[in-house]
Amino acid sequence: MAFMEWTPEMSVGLAELDDDHKMLVRVINQLATNTGQAGALRQCIFALMRYAEFHFAREEHVMQACGFTALPEHKLEHEDFTAQIQALAKRFEEDPEAAAPEINEKLLDYLKNWLTHHILIVDMAYRPLVEDKPEARRAAQAFKAAELWRAN
Template sequence: MSFVAWSDDYKVGIAAIDNDHKTLFGLVNRLHDRIKAGDGEDAVGDALDGLVDYIETHFAREERYMEECGYPGLVAHIRKHRDLARTVHSLKTLFEDDPREIENDAILRFLRNWLTNHILNNDMDYVPYITGKKKGRFMAE
């Protein structure tokens, strides 16, 4: 059983975004597995870097989608993305500074909760706009 298990509940129904989310689940699991296996700092740091980088890639893509359809919650959603990006970047800095100072379990739990709650509560909200079921702000008929 993976640390954070994918299920159809997390599907937004937009292939590129679902693929990104699956990749993020995989990267959190990789980080978890390396920590739990007692892999060295390099391996854990590498998994953390991979996750932080992909978070940026994914947020940029998602923000593009939300912008293109005139999603009215865009600004608030971007703020949530920036908050997480800031948190994971400071995490990375802390880890690079002294990996022993990091509380691994708390971080893993935080990442799992953030990712799953964000998809279910925030990402689901833009779906009807991206799929055209609801009309976005400033969009012509």
Template sequence: MKLLDWKSQYSVGVESVDFEHRQMIDLINELYTELSERRDPDSIEQFLGDIHSAISMHFALEERIMQEAGYEEFSAHKEDHEDLLDQIRNMMDVFADDTEAGFPELGKRLSDWFGAHFSTFDARLHGKLGAH
């Protein structure tokens, strides 16, 4: 079972970037599949921690590119990254209380965020500075 499907609104308009973003979504789905096989509180905590670090690593890459280029939208872009990382940390608290209810919620939050962020902040960044 997948947590996220690739959607056309995720596209930033640069093929190689979309490819890397698909890989990130594939990784989230892989982690989710692993989790579905062993649904216990420890693995849920591990799953969210792994998602958090995979996404953080990707964001760090983008932030380095922006910083090195003196990109003018760096602060606002980084702020939007921080917002998603905060949401994931908040989800950890939700899961601590109710492990069942959290999954559709997490999938929807990630999907909404990727749809909005990729097509705006990332499309502008990669349109201007190229691939990751």
């Protein structure tokens, strides 16, 4: 059984954003099973950086399309997440083998808190605005298509 499961109570009302959040749960599960290996931790950090770049941009795009007024404050939380991950990544890369167990633990703690505070409380604030709204789905899908195009 996984360390953590995504449950319907975590839904923010839009499948695309829920899928992104499920990816975060997968990273948390990988960290929870990692026995302090530097290589596995590096993979998680890489996934998180991509996650932060892509998911936050998409989520902000959706919020903007739906006229979410608390967007500036929300963006600050996203920036803080990115800064925290970068800081941990920097400490890890200074001495990967020795630092891996401690950084793995710190990252896992940070992500668990992020999930309970940011996704379950802060993200939930936009749920009424995006749920069952065609413009929200269009914004999420357009962003995805643009991102895929950029990657190719």
